Amino acid sequence: MDKFRMIFQFFQSNQESFMNGICGIMALASTQMYSAFDFNCPCLPQYNLAYGLGILLVPPFILFLLGFVLNNNISMLAEEWRRPRGRRGKDAAVLRYMCCSMAQRAMIAPVVWLSVTLLDGKCITCAFCTSVPLESLGNASQPRLSPGELQRVLARIPCKDIYNGQQLIANEVAVRYLRCISQALGWCFVLLMTTLAFLVRSLRPCFSQAAFLKSRYWSHYIDIERKLFDETCAEHARSFAKVCIQQFFEGMSTDLEAARCHLPRKAPADAGEAAEKLLGITDQGTMNMALKSWHRCKPPLHLHPPAQPNGNGWAGEGQPPTRPSAPQKETAAYYSWV
Numbered sequence: 001m002d003k004f005r006m007i008f009q010f011f012q013s014n015q016e017s018f019m020n021g022i023c024g025i026m027a028l029a030s031t032q033m034y035s036a037f038d039f040n041c042p043c044l045p046q047y048n049l050a051y052g053l054g055i056l057l058v059p060p061f062i063l064f065l066l067g068f069v070l071n072n073n074i075s076m077l078a079e080e081w082r083r084p085r086g087r088r089g090k091d092a093a094v095l096r097y098m099c100c101s102m103a104q105r106a107m108i109a110p111v112v113w114l115s116v117t118l119l120d121g122k123c124i125t126c127a128f129c130t131s132v133p134l135e136s137l138g139n140a141s142q143p144r145l146s147p148g149e150l151q152r153v154l155a156r157i158p159c160k161d162i163y164n165g166q167q168l169i170a171n172e173v174a175v176r177y178l179r180c181i182s183q184a185l186g187w188c189f190v191l192l193m194t195t196l197a198f199l200v201r202s203l204r205p206c207f208s209q210a211a212f213l214k215s216r217y218w219s220h221y222i223d224i225e226r227k228l229f230d231e232t233c234a235e236h237a238r239s240f241a242k243v244c245i246q247q248f249f250e251g252m253s254t255d256l257e258a259a260r261c262h263l264p265r266k267a268p269a270d271a272g273e274a275a276e277k278l279l280g281i282t283d284q285g286t287m288n289m290a291l292k293s294w295h296r297c298k299p300p301l302h303l304h305p306p307a308q309p310n311g312n313g314w315a316g317e318g319q320p321p322t323r324p325s326a327p328q329k330e331t332a333a334y335y336s337w338v
Contacts (some may be wrong), residue, residue, distance in 0.1 A: 016074030026070075026109035030063055034116050041126035041158040045151040048158075052127025056117050060110030067106025073098060076226055086297035094222070097215035104200065111193050120184030121179035122158070128178060129157040137177060221301075239277040241289075253295070 042051055068074050077098045080090065130151050134136070145153065153165040157174045165171075204212065231286050281287050 026063060026067065027112040030059070030118055032111045032114040033059070034113065034120070039126075041122070043156045043159040043162065045130055045155040048129060048155050052123040052125075056114070056123040056127070060113045063109040064106050064114060067109060071102050071105065073102055073223065076223060077102070079226075080222060083298070084296050087300050088298040089294045091215075091218060093215045094209060094218045096220050097212075098222075101219070109126060113188075115186055115190050115193075118182050118189060121182035121186075124182035124185070125178040126158045127173055128181075129174065130154045131156070132169060132174045132177065134169060137173055170195075195236050233291075236279070236281065236287075239275070240282075243275050243278065243282075258277065318329060 001084055037055075037057065041048060072117075077095065078099075081095055083090075132154060150168075153163075153168060154174075156163045156165065157169075157171055157178075160171055163171050
């Protein structure tokens with residue numbers, strides 16, 4: 001159990017590298033899925049287009065959503081976007097930075113799927129086989145077929161075993177033509193995505209370096225603050241449960257000893273240590289109020305000397321301003337730079 005806890009803590013401390021690894025695994029998994037997928041074109045004019053475009057577009061959309069689902073920051077982004085403003089404002093630039101970072105990672109697997117699919121050419125061949133130009137590649141004057149019959153014959157181009165339109169156009173000619181177009185689109189798509197990734201990763205910080213640094217800093221702060229709050233709540237819950245259980249057994253022991261006319265046992269020493277970690281929050285209603293106050297009215301991002309807490313858990317309102325100390329001046333200068 002300790003080994004799993006250490007692995008989980010390592011993943012938490014290296015979350016960015018971990019998410020990059022997850023995206024890489026999803027990209028490799030998408031290629032393996034396509035290789036193992038049994039592509040069977042229906043070879044019917046009513047279904048070829050829907051089937052080909054469905055295989056081309058639906059799996060990338062699913063992989064894109066999975067990229068968001070597997071990212072732990074999606075809940076943090078939704079919470080930060082939906083929370084009340086309270087005493088801390090919400091910066092739209094930080095939310096955009098978080099969303100763009102998640103979208104960039106989530107797009108890796110869909111881009112790989114689209115690239116592999118277009119370079120393979122089966123989907124385009126199935127979807128657009130009825131649009132082969134007979135005037136330039138086949139013999140359009142030889143057959144005496146109605147438009148519906150012509151569409152049914154051309155729709156069988158991806159299925160070599162049932163294709164019976166060699167007098168119109170050779171199967172190999174049509175397949176090579178469509179696959180050439182698909183591969184050209186695939187390489188253009190790869191070039192476009194590579195260029196876009198280069199521009200996003202390299203040129204974006206050059207235009208707004210200060211804004212980029214501030215957005216990255218506060219997005220990291222939100223993530224770290226949430227983790228520390230969860231750890232503090234878990235520690236408080238553990239101490240609260242420990243004290244409640246010890247008090248329960250102490251009460252049971254006292255009742256049993258009183259019934260037997262013996263003195264009650266002395267409380268264990270670690271009960272006092274656990275009680276100190278409760279920070280004065282010793283009942284369910286107060287804890288619920290603290291959690292609600294954290295959600296509705298997070299503390300402002302301004303360090304100040306410790307003061308007596310007021311009703312909502314944060315002091316300093318209505319008091320005369322104090323002269324800032326040297327560390328506070330350095331902190332204020334640092335925040336103004338960021």
